[in-house]
Amino acid sequence: MNMQTTNQPIGRMTVAETALVEAFGAQFGELPGNGAVAGTRDRLLDDLKKAGLPTRRIEAWHYTDLKTLLRTVPEAAPVSAIDPLAPLVEGSVVLSVLQGDADDGASADGIEIAHFKDKLADGSAVAGLTALDRDDAIGRINGSFVRDGFAISVPANAELEEPIELQVLHAGGQIHTRFPVSFGAASKATIIERHRSVTDDAALVSSISDIVLEDGAEITWIILQSQGAADTHLGQIRVKLGTNAKLKLFVVNAGGKLVRQELRIDVEGEGADLTLRGVNLLGGEGHTDVTLVLGHNVPHTNSTEIIRSVVFDRASGAFQGMIRVAPDAQKTDAKMACNTLLLSDNGEFSAKPELEIFADDVVCGHGATVADIDRNHLFYMMARGVPENKARAMLVHAFVAEIVEELEDEKLVEALEGVISAWLERHA
Amino acid sequence: MPAVQETVDQVRRIDIDQYKYGFETVIEVDKAPKGLSEEIIRFISAKKQEPDWMLEWRLDAYRRWLTMEEPTWARVDYPKIDFNDLYYYAAPKKFGGPKSLDEVDPELLKTYEKLGIPLKEQEILAGVEKPRVAVDAVFDSVSVVTTFKEELKKAGVIFMSISEAIREHPDLVRKYLGSVVPASDNFYATLNSAVFTDGSFVFVPKGVRCPMELSTYFRINEKNTGQFERTLIIAEEGAYVSYLEGCTAPQRDENQLHAAVVELVALDDAEIKYSTVQNWFPGDAEGKGGIYNFVTKRGDCRGARSKISWTQVETGSAITWKYPSCILRGDDSRGEFYSIAVSNGHQQIDSGTKMIHLGKNTSSRIISKGISAGKSNNTYRGQVSIHRRAENARNFTNCDSLLIGDKCGAHTVPYIDVKNASAQVEHEATTSKISDDQKFYVMQRGIPEEEAIALIVNGFVKDVIQELPMEFAVEAQKLIGISLEGSVG
Numbered sequence: 001m002n003m004q005t006t007n008q009p010i011g012r013m014t015v016a017e018t019a020l021v022e023a024f025g026a027q028f029g030e031l032p033g034n035g036a037v038a039g040t041r042d043r044l045l046d047d048l049k050k051a052g053l054p055t056r057r058i059e060a061w062h063y064t065d066l067k068t069l070l071r072t073v074p075e076a077a078p079v080s081a082i083d084p085l086a087p088l089v090e091g092s093v094v095l096s097v098l099q100g101d102a103d104d105g106a107s108a109d110g111i112e113i114a115h116f117k118d119k120l121a122d123g124s125a126v127a128g129l130t131a132l133d134r135d136d137a138i139g140r141i142n143g144s145f146v147r148d149g150f151a152i153s154v155p156a157n158a159e160l161e162e163p164i165e166l167q168v169l170h171a172g173g174q175i176h177t178r179f180p181v182s183f184g185a186a187s188k189a190t191i192i193e194r195h196r197s198v199t200d201d202a203a204l205v206s207s208i209s210d211i212v213l214e215d216g217a218e219i220t221w222i223i224l225q226s227q228g229a230a231d232t233h234l235g236q237i238r239v240k241l242g243t244n245a246k247l248k249l250f251v252v253n254a255g256g257k258l259v260r261q262e263l264r265i266d267v268e269g270e271g272a273d274l275t276l277r278g279v280n281l282l283g284g285e286g287h288t289d290v291t292l293v294l295g296h297n298v299p300h301t302n303s304t305e306i307i308r309s310v311v312f313d314r315a316s317g318a319f320q321g322m323i324r325v326a327p328d329a330q331k332t333d334a335k336m337a338c339n340t341l342l343l344s345d346n347g348e349f350s351a352k353p354e355l356e357i358f359a360d361d362v363v364c365g366h367g368a369t370v371a372d373i374d375r376n377h378l379f380y381m382m383a384r385g386v387p388e389n390k391a392r393a394m395l396v397h398a399f400v401a402e403i404v405e406e407l408e409d410e411k412l413v414e415a416l417e418g419v420i421s422a423w424l425e426r427h428a
Numbered sequence: 429m430p431a432v433q434e435t436v437d438q439v440r441r442i443d444i445d446q447y448k449y450g451f452e453t454v455i456e457v458d459k460a461p462k463g464l465s466e467e468i469i470r471f472i473s474a475k476k477q478e479p480d481w482m483l484e485w486r487l488d489a490y491r492r493w494l495t496m497e498e499p500t501w502a503r504v505d506y507p508k509i510d511f512n513d514l515y516y517y518a519a520p521k522k523f524g525g526p527k528s529l530d531e532v533d534p535e536l537l538k539t540y541e542k543l544g545i546p547l548k549e550q551e552i553l554a555g556v557e558k559p560r561v562a563v564d565a566v567f568d569s570v571s572v573v574t575t576f577k578e579e580l581k582k583a584g585v586i587f588m589s590i591s592e593a594i595r596e597h598p599d600l601v602r603k604y605l606g607s608v609v610p611a612s613d614n615f616y617a618t619l620n621s622a623v624f625t626d627g628s629f630v631f632v633p634k635g636v637r638c639p640m641e642l643s644t645y646f647r648i649n650e651k652n653t654g655q656f657e658r659t660l661i662i663a664e665e666g667a668y669v670s671y672l673e674g675c676t677a678p679q680r681d682e683n684q685l686h687a688a689v690v691e692l693v694a695l696d697d698a699e700i701k702y703s704t705v706q707n708w709f710p711g712d713a714e715g716k717g718g719i720y721n722f723v724t725k726r727g728d729c730r731g732a733r734s735k736i737s738w739t740q741v742e743t744g745s746a747i748t749w750k751y752p753s754c755i756l757r758g759d760d761s762r763g764e765f766y767s768i769a770v771s772n773g774h775q776q777i778d779s780g781t782k783m784i785h786l787g788k789n790t791s792s793r794i795i796s797k798g799i800s801a802g803k804s805n806n807t808y809r810g811q812v813s814i815h816r817r818a819e820n821a822r823n824f825t826n827c828d829s830l831l832i833g834d835k836c837g838a839h840t841v842p843y844i845d846v847k848n849a850s851a852q853v854e855h856e857a858t859t860s861k862i863s864d865d866q867k868f869y870v871m872q873r874g875i876p877e878e879e880a881i882a883l884i885v886n887g888f889v890k891d892v893i894q895e896l897p898m899e900f901a902v903e904a905q906k907l908i909g910i911s912l913e914g915s916v917g
Contacts, residue, residue: 059501062843327834327835328834330834340846342846342848342849342851343849344849345816345849345850347847347849348845348846348847349846350843350844350845350846351842351844351855352841352842352843352844353840353842353855353857354839354840354841354842355829355838355839355840355857355859356837356839357829357831357837357839357859358836359831360831360832360833360834360861361834361861362831362860362861363858363859363860364858364859364860365857365858365859365860366840366855366856366857367854367855367856367857368842368844368853368855368856369852369853369854370814370844370846370851370852370853371851371853372850372851372852
């Protein structure tokens, strides 16, 4: 599937950079969008060309040298039709994006759903096609190549009974999707963003969700990334929280060869509350990097973040978590924890929990641990007749499942625990 | 913390008056011409009567430095330094090399008296209850006197200025110089390797426990002069040494550069305890003047069961860029870092440590306490790295920040890299104001608010103060008081 790399790299560009530039040239005519969108795509690709893919010399990419790690880029050619999967949670409204194209038949009661490609065609999506800063390679790649997705708007006061599942399925190739989702004031909803491969063919997926919570909205957003072992996943969510808005954000990574998940969250309304929980299941040869940039921009806001990772085989993982407290954001309460079980001598994990604080009346803290399973815990179990490998498996499972239980919704907990158990059975 | 109005007013008032070491010594000075070139390096080397290999080493470093770029990753902000607008060598004129105290310029003696540094051995001996401390006093580019040299020699300890050591113990210097911080290590370290003028050399032979505390006192006096000191401490098998450095400078409107390199080598079972009380001129209330303190400090636990402990109290300097580190090479070796960094006014601190675990069963401990007040920014930046073969490595890190006033910033940037599953790494950091509960508890017992805050701050830094040699702990505590005067009473 990989693009033939007989072409010489242009200038000092790498094979992957060259392939991206060439793919852009080849697709440009058929990518959806009006003149303004085309101009923006052009500019973003140009910036990407100038800056190149980020290296570890760029602080935000310290642990994921994309220039080195992204060796090849698969061809963007569409392949045969894929059927949507059953939803993770029974009864969910499924909005599927199959091989990069949003399903035409998708609809749901009480919410507005539009195809992102239509927003590109009429130009209304152009304002969102931006890079957040000069190191935002994902913004540039996605902005240049994005083809489709769903634009969703949940009206004020709406309470959605069943979860909405955004199902991004592919069978290799290049997939670039976008999900602008706004939640009206005091609305309540659960969204499951699910990225999966249906074949073992390599894929390059970039996906950005632009999430806006209006005042008082209470939202649960789950990202479940379980792509194939040859895949690259470049995910980004951009979140704005309004006054008294509550977001529970759960991120589960259980696949992919090269994964970068960026969570860019701005807390913009007083009384807002963020609960971030992450589970990284790392095995094989994969590299997974979760990078959080959380801005507490106004007074009286809370957040808690817990990231739990388990590392098997030759996998490597990284968590960068930056909490920024703006000068006037007094009474911020932010707590972050990053705990890792490093279960293989060939694996590695790096953590960089950062605090950047410009207000004095705050309570901020972070903790990070990296270790093997506690010998006392193991002893406790084995003293009760549990064989060592079973005891280890139980402790590893408990370590990550504990996080999922905080979802409270029984059906969601059960579904995610199922994913975790299945993964651990394959790897442990 | 949102300080009471009184405190806020006092913080505003805090300025150069608080810096009591800001006087200047008027003394005739022998200077190299301004600027940096191979000529200047040859001049410095000749002044110091150095052997050829030393000159070559310097020139190599200089040539390499020309190809390097100033680092920009630290959270500090300052106008570009014109490295050709500095004097790289300044020495008191009536100075012909360190000699007996009687021959030292009386102006200099007065300076040290004012600074409270005991240079007269008999004076130190007079106070029976006082512990004895051997002092190496470095004034601008040269060491003016080293006390207790003879007595230390009897114990086998070599304590002298590095210029002397290059002449008297060239083999030792050659063996260890640059072995921990290579000449090409980083921009400032490379500059230092090219132009370093003086510093201390300590060698504690096998099995010797250094009979007294050693200390160096650095003073920058001349205008537009950079101070580039180089310190090298070697503890052989089973040796122990405790070393303290202190620093001050006069108040000046322009910034001055201080780029030091400190190298520590601990062989099997050796222990080095290195304490710093850094009180360079921090600049005035408007952020004018002050020392740029760009320092590379690194210890190498080369031998098994060796231990290196860094303790620092940082209250001075306009800008601090400093990461005392430990390379834990020997099996069962241990590294420690205890730090109090207090910033006020417009000070910028970017400091922390690196613990590089290479050997088996190595352990490290990091305790960092940052206190920011005024319009200052205080960053902890640290790295804990557990290499693939470092079985059973342990690290515990705790970095806490306290904010006083709403114009300052406190930042924490820890890097934790683990490549061995048997490692156990723990990191915790908190940032907060003084809690109302704590304040209430103390005030309820009849202690006024300002004093209550001072008491709580003292409690906040206690873990680190405890690690300082006793007599310096008192000084450090006072220094913190002075630095925060007006903001905590």
